[in-house]
Amino acid sequence: MRNRSVRWLVLALTLLSLILTACGTQPAAEPTATPAAPAEAFTFGMVLVGPINDGGWNQAHYEGAQYVVEKVPGVKFIYIDKVNPADRPNVKVEQAIEELIGQGARLIITNSAEFADGTNIAAAAHPDVFSIHASGDKVLTGEAPPNVRNLMGRMEYGKMIAGCAAALTTEAGKLAYLGPLIDPETRRLVNSTYLGARYCWETYRGRPASELAFKVTWIGFWFNIPGVTLDPTKVANDFINEGYNVILSGIDTTEGIVEANKATQAGKRVFAVPYDFKGACAQGEAVCLGVPYFNWGPDYKRLVELARAGKWEPAWEWTGPNWSNLNDPDTSMIGFVKGPALSAENAAKLDEFIAKLADGSLNLFTGPLFYQDGTVFVPEGQVADDKTIWYTQQLLAGIEGQSAP
Amino acid sequence: MRTDRLKLVASLTRPVLALVAAFALTTLALLSTGVSPLEAYRLVLFGAFSTPVRLSDMIMLAAPLLLCAVGLSITFAGGLYNLGVEGQMIAGAIAAMVPLRLWPDWPPLLLWLLSGLSGATGGVVWALLIGALRQYANVSEIFAGLGMNFLASGLALYMVLGPWRRQTSASLSGTDLLPRDLWLPTIDRLRLAPAAPLIALLALAVVWWALTKTRWGLEVRAVGLNPAAAGRLGVAAARRMAETLAACGALAGIAGMLQVVAVHHALIPNISSGIGLLGLLVALLARADPRWLLPIAVAFASFTVGSIQLPLTLGIDSAIAGVLQGALVLFALVARARVR
Numbered sequence: 001m002r003n004r005s006v007r008w009l010v011l012a013l014t015l016l017s018l019i020l021t022a023c024g025t026q027p028a029a030e031p032t033a034t035p036a037a038p039a040e041a042f043t044f045g046m047v048l049v050g051p052i053n054d055g056g057w058n059q060a061h062y063e064g065a066q067y068v069v070e071k072v073p074g075v076k077f078i079y080i081d082k083v084n085p086a087d088r089p090n091v092k093v094e095q096a097i098e099e100l101i102g103q104g105a106r107l108i109i110t111n112s113a114e115f116a117d118g119t120n121i122a123a124a125a126h127p128d129v130f131s132i133h134a135s136g137d138k139v140l141t142g143e144a145p146p147n148v149r150n151l152m153g154r155m156e157y158g159k160m161i162a163g164c165a166a167a168l169t170t171e172a173g174k175l176a177y178l179g180p181l182i183d184p185e186t187r188r189l190v191n192s193t194y195l196g197a198r199y200c201w202e203t204y205r206g207r208p209a210s211e212l213a214f215k216v217t218w219i220g221f222w223f224n225i226p227g228v229t230l231d232p233t234k235v236a237n238d239f240i241n242e243g244y245n246v247i248l249s250g251i252d253t254t255e256g257i258v259e260a261n262k263a264t265q266a267g268k269r270v271f272a273v274p275y276d277f278k279g280a281c282a283q284g285e286a287v288c289l290g291v292p293y294f295n296w297g298p299d300y301k302r303l304v305e306l307a308r309a310g311k312w313e314p315a316w317e318w319t320g321p322n323w324s325n326l327n328d329p330d331t332s333m334i335g336f337v338k339g340p341a342l343s344a345e346n347a348a349k350l351d352e353f354i355a356k357l358a359d360g361s362l363n364l365f366t367g368p369l370f371y372q373d374g375t376v377f378v379p380e381g382q383v384a385d386d387k388t389i390w391y392t393q394q395l396l397a398g399i400e401g402q403s404a405p
Numbered sequence: 406m407r408t409d410r411l412k413l414v415a416s417l418t419r420p421v422l423a424l425v426a427a428f429a430l431t432t433l434a435l436l437s438t439g440v441s442p443l444e445a446y447r448l449v450l451f452g453a454f455s456t457p458v459r460l461s462d463m464i465m466l467a468a469p470l471l472l473c474a475v476g477l478s479i480t481f482a483g484g485l486y487n488l489g490v491e492g493q494m495i496a497g498a499i500a501a502m503v504p505l506r507l508w509p510d511w512p513p514l515l516l517w518l519l520s521g522l523s524g525a526t527g528g529v530v531w532a533l534l535i536g537a538l539r540q541y542a543n544v545s546e547i548f549a550g551l552g553m554n555f556l557a558s559g560l561a562l563y564m565v566l567g568p569w570r571r572q573t574s575a576s577l578s579g580t581d582l583l584p585r586d587l588w589l590p591t592i593d594r595l596r597l598a599p600a601a602p603l604i605a606l607l608a609l610a611v612v613w614w615a616l617t618k619t620r621w622g623l624e625v626r627a628v629g630l631n632p633a634a635a636g637r638l639g640v641a642a643a644r645r646m647a648e649t650l651a652a653c654g655a656l657a658g659i660a661g662m663l664q665v666v667a668v669h670h671a672l673i674p675n676i677s678s679g680i681g682l683l684g685l686l687v688a689l690l691a692r693a694d695p696r697w698l699l700p701i702a703v704a705f706a707s708f709t710v711g712s713i714q715l716p717l718t719l720g721i722d723s724a725i726a727g728v729l730q731g732a733l734v735l736f737a738l739v740a741r742a743r744v745r
Contacts, residue, residue: 080717085577085675088723090466090709092669094596098458099717114578117671125594181577221577228562228577228674405566 041076042107042308044068045100047093048081049112050223050252055283056276057222057252057294061111061134063277064296067329068304071297075304078103084114086225093118094125101129107307109134109300112222113185123148130307134296135185137390139316146314151299152185153333154320156192156389157357158292160364161336162273163196164353165289166246167212168204168346169271176244177216178232180223180251182405188392190216193248194399195364196353204349209398215244216401222252233259240270246289248273257284271341281339288339290350295335318386323358365389370397423740427732434728440719448718449726452711459710461597465668466680467706468601469494469660473684474691474698475605475612476656481688482616483649484629489535489550490657491681492557493528497658498665498676499561500527502580505587505666506569513586521662528658531557532650540643546650562674569672579673589667598667606699608656613695625649657681683709686734692741705730 044065052062058081069077080096082088093115097108101122107130110119119133124145131148138144166175175197180186194214201212217239220229232251236259239247247270249256260272261284274280274291281288299319306312322332336354338347356362367378371394378384394403435442453463473490480487487493501524504516511519531553538549569580589598616622625645627635632642664676687705691697712726 078717080713085673085678088713089675089678090680091713091723095462095713099713102456102458103717114576117578117582183576227558405570 041074042304043076043078043104044107044109044304044307045097045103045105046077046079046109046111047083047096047100047115048079049084049114050082052079052081054223054252054277055254055280056249056274058111059279060277060294061109061296064294064300065109067297068301071301072304075308076104078105084112084221084225086228094122097122097126097131101126106130107132107304111135113183119148120144130312132300132303137316139314140390144314147312149303149312149314150316151303152318153294153296153299154318155189155292155294155334156365157321158334158336159189159192160196160199160357161350161354162248162275162290162292163193163198164200165338165342165346165350166193166248166271166273167197167199167201168349169289169342170246171269172213172243172245173201173207173211174213174242174244175215175246175248176239176242177214177401178235178239178247178249178251178256179216179218179401181221182218182402184391184393186218186250187395187403188389189250190399190401191392191396192364193250194396195369198398199362199364200349200353204353212398213244214399215239216250216395216399218402218405219251224253224255232256236260237263240268245269246271246273249275252276254280254283257281257288260284260287273339278335278337281337285340287341289342290336290339292334292336295329295333298330299333318390326354371395372397372399372403419740420737423736424733426736426739427729430732430736431725431729434725435721438721440721445715445719445721445725448714449708449711449729451707452714453707458595461592461595463703463706463710464597464602466709467702468605469663469668469680470684470687470706471602471605471698471702472608472656472660472663473681474687474702475609475695476653476660477684477688478691478695478698479612479616479625479649479656480653481692482622482629483625483646484632485646485649486547487532487535487550487650487653488547488682488685489532489553490653490684491677491679492550492554493531493654493657494661494664494677494681495554495557495561496531497524497528497654497661498672499557499564499661500524500530500658501662501665502564502569502672505583509584509587516587517589517666520666521659524658524662524665525655526658528654528656528661529651530654532654532657533647536647536650540647558674558677561672561676565672565674577674579669579671581671583666583670587666588670589663591667598663601663601667604659604663608659609695609698612652612656616695621645621648683730686730690734690737 046065048058050058052058065077069075078100083091083096100108109132111134113135116136116138119131120138123131127147132151133148135152136150139150177190198209201207202209217235219232219235224232232255236247236256240263247256247260254274257272257274260270263270264287271289272287273289276293278293280291319333321334322328326332327335363383365384367382368380369378371377395401432442435445453459477487477490501520504519504523535546535549535553538544539546565579571581589600591598624640627640628642628645636642665672683705687701690701708726708729712723715721715723
């Protein structure tokens with residue numbers, strides 16, 4: 001009896017599926033509503049590793065896409081976010097890209113270093129669709145098909161400014177860096193932060209580098225995945241309990257500033273430098289020293305127009321800030337917004353520091369610079385070239401934390 | 406004749422009610438997000454059949470799912486709740502990687518065979534550890550299985566970030582991709598490796614035969630109904646239970662191997678992707694009756710693949726497929742309990 005009832009349940013289910021499938025395939029064949037209607041609309045799609053409203057990396061990309069929609073007439077934007085093993089366990093990057101192409105996308109943007117293989121596989125299968133793999137380097141290494149481009153911003157400068165703001169403010173000289181996973185990108189960003197901090201600590205505070213503590217803890221991914229990564233909330237609180245009074249964030253999300261803000265409200269004095277997204281200070285205005293952020297809009301606009309015109313060429317691009325106006329939304333890939341917690345006096349010193357970076361009189365990647373194990377990163381009297389910086393092998397001497405997983 | 410018809414109607418009532426209840430619950434969830442439930446159902450139920458690529462994605466998900474569900478139908482027949490299937494799949498995937506990394510230059514066919522064998526062995530070892538804990542330490546196979554799942558995920562993560570990390574730098578996205586000629590032969594544009602579903606169907610046929618047509622199957626089912634009574638009738642109950650676990654582990658291990666050589670072409674931390682646990686739902690719904698495993702596995706795989714389109718076209722989260730799957734199993738269990 002029981003057995004039979006189950007059989008019927010499943011039979012009913014299967015039959016229902018079959019019947020509905022028969023009806024269902026028909027409407028599915030006609031393209032879903034809009035793409036066909038405006039004849040010349042150019043659709044571009046984006047695959048994001050995290051949610052579009054994370055107040056960090058992913059939101060910065062999403063808003064970059066919105067900028068394109070605003071500035072370029074006849075452009076349509078579609079996206080799939082949260083493409084990562086925790087949120088969508090059975091969705092591969094190439095599958096997500098396929099869905100976007102199925103909806104009419106002619107240009108695909110993927111926004112995680114983890115998406116390199118998937119981007120290349122999908123691009124090889126669709127030679128007529130263009131791809132931008134943001135933060136990747138497979139074009140540089142020659143492993144990408146010709147319809148792929150790489151794009152990244154020179155966040156090294158943003159991080160130097162962030163490090164400087166932190167060093168100007170910290171009383172105890174204890175800076176903590178909330179790191180994501182360990183790869184060349186995250187290593188060079190930690191190093192840049194440290195270089196900026198060390199310079200300003202020595203130059204403006206007049207203190208020796210040996211008195212500056214700089215610690216990085218890697219959580220293991222770009223954002224919290226319970227059970228897989230360290231919990232960034234807990235890591236931030238550990239920093240605070242160990243007496244670090246500026247938390248610089250390198251992860252996609254905002255735990256650093258949120259916890260610094262809570263601790264400050266509870267009577268401690270902890271500052272934060274969030275990351276990635278222009279509006280990130282909003283999570284804790286009172287403790288925010290400023291935020292280095294990506295402004296993807298202008299580059300995405302340029303590349304969308306390029307793709308639309310069919311003038312696509314493979315390229316690996318690493319775009320810098322517009323030094324004459326760091327926060328110009330139409331020209332500057334990298335920006336830095338000062339936060340309310342940065343004192344006027346320190347803000348003036350920070351401006352001085354930025355001016356030196358801008359006019360080229362200060363290049364922090366000038367040797368001698370040493371890795372943690374004592375090997376030479378940049379020899380005395382030389383300046384690191386792009387490739388050396390891009391493929392940073394270790395953290396610099398003076399930083400406490402792991403260089404390799 | 407008349408009574409037959411009455412019986413038929415009576416037997417249909419509860420499953421239909423269960424089906425209606427499951428869809429009602431899912432519809433409520435959909436309505437709360439403010440989208441048209443009909444449009445959402447169209448995507449979830451049939452989205453997977455709308456293009457050849459989606460269809461093959463569905464098949465590539467259904468194959469390991471079916472393997473796990475088939476394996477679980479053996480342990481269910483033996484009266485065991487093998488929640489460790491997820492870990493057995495991971496252990497299988499890790500073990501399947503070993504020959505591929507040790508001898509990448511050997512002929513692919515030989516490597517696939519070795520990899521399959523190694524994967525199955527990995528799954529068996531993981532399953533027998535659970536059996537041993539149950540037999541000798543009196544730990545319920547449910548908790549032993551869950552514990553072993555954690556252990557297996559930890560091991561996979563360790564391998565990906567440690568010994569088998571990428572040449573350039575360790576990445577949570579997995580090991581370096583396998584050389585192209587070690588991928589199970591794949592129809593490129595479709596991402597379809599026809600061997601995967603064939604292996605799954607073969608496993609289904611063999612298990613069906615073994616469970617229903619052999620003395621071994623009869624004994625397993627006897628043990629499942631009442632181990633003590635079966636023991637008194639001369640059936641080696643403990644041994645049969647260990648065998649069902651081993652068989653399930655082997656199939657889950659092969660599913661893990663398919664994830665490596667046919668789906669991801671690398672070891673990724675989340676290589677099992679919850680497929681083992683989804684297989685548990687399939688087996689629960691099928692009540693270990695092999696005939697229903699295939700259609701339910703296909704239906705569940707379709708829901709999962711179809712729902713990927715939800716965020717894109719309707720702006721809602723694809724988790725709704727999980728709600729539907731869960732609700733179906735829940736109400737089917739409730740309906741069954743009512744009959745009981």
